[in-house]
Amino acid sequence: MTRTVNERADAVAALAEIFREFGYEGASLSLIGARTGLGKGSLYHFFPGGKEEMAASVLAEIDGWFARAVFAPLREDPDPAAAIRRMFRETDAYFRSGRRVCLVGAFALGDVRDRFAARIATYFAAWRDALADALRRAGRAEGSAAEEAEHVVSAIQGALVMARAVDDPAVFVRALARLEAGLGLAEP
Amino acid sequence: MTRTVNERADAVAALAEIFREFGYEGASLSLIGARTGLGKGSLYHFFPGGKEEMAASVLAEIDGWFARAVFAPLREDPDPAAAIRRMFRETDAYFRSGRRVCLVGAFALGDVRDRFAARIATYFAAWRDALADALRRAGRAEGSAAEEAEHVVSAIQGALVMARAVDDPAVFVRALARLEAGLGLAEP
DNA sequence: GTCTATACTTTGATAGAC
DNA sequence: GTCTATCAAAGTATAGAC
Numbered sequence: 001m002t003r004t005v006n007e008r009a010d011a012v013a014a015l016a017e018i019f020r021e022f023g024y025e026g027a028s029l030s031l032i033g034a035r036t037g038l039g040k041g042s043l044y045h046f047f048p049g050g051k052e053e054m055a056a057s058v059l060a061e062i063d064g065w066f067a068r069a070v071f072a073p074l075r076e077d078p079d080p081a082a083a084i085r086r087m088f089r090e091t092d093a094y095f096r097s098g099r100r101v102c103l104v105g106a107f108a109l110g111d112v113r114d115r116f117a118a119r120i121a122t123y124f125a126a127w128r129d130a131l132a133d134a135l136r137r138a139g140r141a142e143g144s145a146a147e148e149a150e151h152v153v154s155a156i157q158g159a160l161v162m163a164r165a166v167d168d169p170a171v172f173v174r175a176l177a178r179l180e181a182g183l184g185l186a187e188p
Numbered sequence: 189m190t191r192t193v194n195e196r197a198d199a200v201a202a203l204a205e206i207f208r209e210f211g212y213e214g215a216s217l218s219l220i221g222a223r224t225g226l227g228k229g230s231l232y233h234f235f236p237g238g239k240e241e242m243a244a245s246v247l248a249e250i251d252g253w254f255a256r257a258v259f260a261p262l263r264e265d266p267d268p269a270a271a272i273r274r275m276f277r278e279t280d281a282y283f284r285s286g287r288r289v290c291l292v293g294a295f296a297l298g299d300v301r302d303r304f305a306a307r308i309a310t311y312f313a314a315w316r317d318a319l320a321d322a323l324r325r326a327g328r329a330e331g332s333a334a335e336e337a338e339h340v341v342s343a344i345q346g347a348l349v350m351a352r353a354v355d356d357p358a359v360f361v362r363a364l365a366r367l368e369a370g371l372g373l374a375e376p
Numbered sequence: 377g378t379c380t381a382t383a384c385t386t387t388g389a390t391a392g393a394c
Numbered sequence: 395g396t397c398t399a400t401c402a403a404a405g406t407a408t409a410g411a412c
Contacts, residue, residue, distance in 0.1 A: 383407085
């Protein structure tokens with residue numbers, strides 16, 4: 001039994017890795033079938049909308065994970081500095097210390113930008129705004145918080161690009177450390 | 189006469205825009221034919237290796253442009269601070285103030301990463317090392333110059349990703365200004 | 377050099393048996 | 395739910411006339 005997927009949630013998780021590795025156009029249905037161990041029949045049973053619905057489901061899953069694990073704490077944790085430190089920890093873990101790319105960023109640069117434009121924009125804006133909120137609650141001035149948040153989110157993306165480009169995950173780890181230190185939060 | 193391309197160099201320039209817009213897999217030969225006004229026969233006359241040779245030629249052209257306009261001055265200009273300021277100006281112009289994506293970065297995240305891995309890595313490493321060299325010559329300590337250069341190059345990439353993701357080129361302009369100011373170079 | 381026509385493969389997607 | 399068979403369309407690439 002080479003079956004690796006038993007329900008839709010498993011399928012979405014597997015699809016995420018496949019899209020990360022091969023991109024949207026590069027992930028053919030035959031490749032997806034081989035990787036998930038699911039035939040086309042099963043795939044279209046889970047995702048009647050075909051490949052586009054598969055990718056949309058993956059993006060929704062990513063969005064949901066970040067909303068729960070990162071954005072919500074940034075907005076709601078009574079200790080905003082702790083929430084920001086947690087953001088860096090979760091980000092490092094999620095991106096496997098630079099060995100995993102950001103699918104949303106890859107889609108933003110790639111051929112499917114327009115197809116998922118709304119969801120891509122929402123993901124980045126939500127991250128930036130949640131971080132700005134935490135910075136404000138931690139005592140930053142309005143304008144400074146917004147600018148700093150935009151910088152951190154965009155620099156994280158850049159570190160993922162460069163880590164992958166030069167094939168050195170340490171680039172990402174160094175960037176996270178530098179960004180966190182640059183915010184000058186009190187240690188717990 | 190809808191012909192838009194008269195020689196190989198024109199074809200490479202047109203191909204660069206097409207790959208930027210649609211990605212490698214998304215740029216089909218029929219699309220390329222339609223955009224360049226060249227038939228398949230002409231395309232295979234210019235690029236016997238097919239699409240892969242087209243993309244490789246584009247990457248080589250980009251690499252060459254940056255080497256001449258940015259990397260060489262960073263290494264050779266007797267005034268390293270001026271070369272760094274020039275780097276920011278050229279980068280802003282090249283990426284159309286955030287309206288153009290970096291094809292090398294897009295390839296690094298995308299499905300063709302492995303195919304062009306060597307050239308992608310070289311581009312990023314050359315930029316980082318040339319900038320570190322200029323920073324060193326401008327008086328930075330060894331370790332600080334390398335770290336700062338890595339940060340600037342990766343943050344530029346991230347700003348391009350985010351500008352595209354939220355569809356706001358101003359993100360890129362703000363990032364360049366912040367990075368340049370952060371280097372604390374004397375104004376000319 | 378450039379075009380048209382075409383070979384051959386793979387794509388995403390559907391239908392129907394079980 | 396899952397499989398096999400199959401579809402039409404699009405993919406890259408080649409051949410040959412001009």
